[in-house]
Amino acid sequence: MSLKNIHRMFTINRVLMKHGLDEFLELTPYGNKSHWLKLFALTPKAEREKPRGQRLREALIELGPIFIKFGQMLSTRRDLLPHDMAEELMLLQDKVEPFSEALAKQRIEAELKKPLDQLFAEFESAPMASASIAQVHAATLISGEKVVVKVIRPGIRKQIARDLELLKLIAHWIESHLPQGKRFKPKQVVKDYEETIYNELDLRVEAANTMQLRRNFENSPLLYVPRVYWDFTAEKVMVQERIWGTPIGQVETLRAQGIDMKELAHRGVEIFFTQVFRDSFFHADMHPGNIFVDTSNPLKPKYIGIDCGIMGTLSQQDKRYLAENFLAFFEQDYRRIAELHIQSGWIEKSTSVEAFESAIRTACEPIFGKPLAEISFGQFMVQLFTVARRFNMEVQPQLVLLQKTLLYVEGLGRQLFGELDLWQTAQPFLKQWAKDEFGAQAMLKKVKQKWPTWMYALPDMPEKIDHFLSAENQRQTQQQALIDQMRKFETKLNQRGKLWMFLSLGSSLMILSGLMLIADLTNAAQISLVSSGLCFLLALRAR
Numbered sequence: 001m002s003l004k005n006i007h008r009m010f011t012i013n014r015v016l017m018k019h020g021l022d023e024f025l026e027l028t029p030y031g032n033k034s035h036w037l038k039l040f041a042l043t044p045k046a047e048r049e050k051p052r053g054q055r056l057r058e059a060l061i062e063l064g065p066i067f068i069k070f071g072q073m074l075s076t077r078r079d080l081l082p083h084d085m086a087e088e089l090m091l092l093q094d095k096v097e098p099f100s101e102a103l104a105k106q107r108i109e110a111e112l113k114k115p116l117d118q119l120f121a122e123f124e125s126a127p128m129a130s131a132s133i134a135q136v137h138a139a140t141l142i143s144g145e146k147v148v149v150k151v152i153r154p155g156i157r158k159q160i161a162r163d164l165e166l167l168k169l170i171a172h173w174i175e176s177h178l179p180q181g182k183r184f185k186p187k188q189v190v191k192d193y194e195e196t197i198y199n200e201l202d203l204r205v206e207a208a209n210t211m212q213l214r215r216n217f218e219n220s221p222l223l224y225v226p227r228v229y230w231d232f233t234a235e236k237v238m239v240q241e242r243i244w245g246t247p248i249g250q251v252e253t254l255r256a257q258g259i260d261m262k263e264l265a266h267r268g269v270e271i272f273f274t275q276v277f278r279d280s281f282f283h284a285d286m287h288p289g290n291i292f293v294d295t296s297n298p299l300k301p302k303y304i305g306i307d308c309g310i311m312g313t314l315s316q317q318d319k320r321y322l323a324e325n326f327l328a329f330f331e332q333d334y335r336r337i338a339e340l341h342i343q344s345g346w347i348e349k350s351t352s353v354e355a356f357e358s359a360i361r362t363a364c365e366p367i368f369g370k371p372l373a374e375i376s377f378g379q380f381m382v383q384l385f386t387v388a389r390r391f392n393m394e395v396q397p398q399l400v401l402l403q404k405t406l407l408y409v410e411g412l413g414r415q416l417f418g419e420l421d422l423w424q425t426a427q428p429f430l431k432q433w434a435k436d437e438f439g440a441q442a443m444l445k446k447v448k449q450k451w452p453t454w455m456y457a458l459p460d461m462p463e464k465i466d467h468f469l470s471a472e473n474q475r476q477t478q479q480q481a482l483i484d485q486m487r488k489f490e491t492k493l494n495q496r497g498k499l500w501m502f503l504s505l506g507s508s509l510m511i512l513s514g515l516m517l518i519a520d521l522t523n524a525a526q527i528s529l530v531s532s533g534l535c536f537l538l539a540l541r542a543r
Helices: 003-018 031-037 052-063 065-074 083-089 101-112 156-177 186-199 203-216 251-256 261-279 316-330 334-344 353-369 377-390 397-416 422-438 440-518 522-541
Strands: 120-123 134-141 146-152 237-241 281-283 291-294 302-305 311-313
Touching (some): 052 065, 052 083, 065 083, 065 156, 101 146, 156 186, 203 281, 203 311, 251 261, 251 397, 261 281, 261 302, 261 316, 261 397, 261 422, 281 397, 316 334, 316 397, 334 353, 440 522
Antiparallel strands (some): 120 134, 134 146, 146 237, 281 311
């Protein structure tokens, strides 16, 4: 480990000590030296009195942007974290000190290969927002369009690599030294985080995601996604249409503007389920900072979505799993939920359905103690994943992203309209999914999709059938020949066994007759000799 990494590790331990997180020090490679850190970081009494989750959140903020991002990702793993810690980590705001105007301009010019004044008629030096990975500036193109310019923070890749190295070291330490370390799969958690954060460093990925989501909701009354200017987009710079709207978190402002809050909440849930069940492509970072409201029509407010760096995708199997689990959950059919997990292959086939069903029932029944309108889809998924982990379910990253997004959507929806009934909103989507998957129209659609392939293959079908029948006859002939060979082999084995039995018996009787002659037992010796000869004759027949 380099001196820089040793210094960084020391800093992590010192910050944890300062915030009264001594219990986490044992998770670090130098945790057994924690008593020496008391010389460098004392924990104030006021700090000790704060809730544990709050202290952890504040420590991550002090450790910097990479740890803030890591904390945000950890907040989605409610199957691993205690409830109090997960709730606090969800409050992490990705806001850090901006980098200088000179660095921002230098990066833009290097990426877009032109001087700034040839790219923009106006460029605001002060950033509109600054996060751990990038910051955003307002600008105006030469053509007059108002835009925002997103710029990756200089030096961030090196910082990410350094802190990831430490996180991997800590994960290895946890798995190797703590009794329950392997159960929490810290190495896998860090690996998932590494993939996510490195994807965010290429703004072309975000731009492509943005345009896909924009196409999915083209002319939609529910959601507007600002366009990307590809001619001004590169790996570390992205230029996007500027939007104006009220941040979704400003609830009182929205009420003052006369927004129908019930309609706004229902539309948010509808957008989520449309992305999941219609498009299988959903925005997986829908925290309030990325959502605005177009208030021009207060009775039919429209969402505006930005920052598509993290998107989730679902396969047909994922959608089936999700929809059938939700339907089974609301019917309290826990056996069906258990069977779905085993059928999907996410739980080992040898798992007892009855034991898994019982564990799911124990976890989910308390949820039904609430009124239907208060039942949480997200909490159901948290409980389900927690139970499934005990039965060695492999982590499904796309479903973890979905759970995180669903928790955001539910929390936001009920913040906007406290009586929001998610089941009532979700039911039409689940029914439509069932209809699309199993209805007559679905069958007809699948036939239409397959029809060109079938028609193309039809002229060759008689020959293929003939080949199949010939191959089947040949297979049966070979199988019968193999059976006959096995029977012959078995017969030979039986014969060979009889041969050696008679030879052994004949030899023994011959030796016995010789011993009897020596003992003057002439009659007995003659009988034994005759018997020996008979055994040899039987051996010849068994050959």
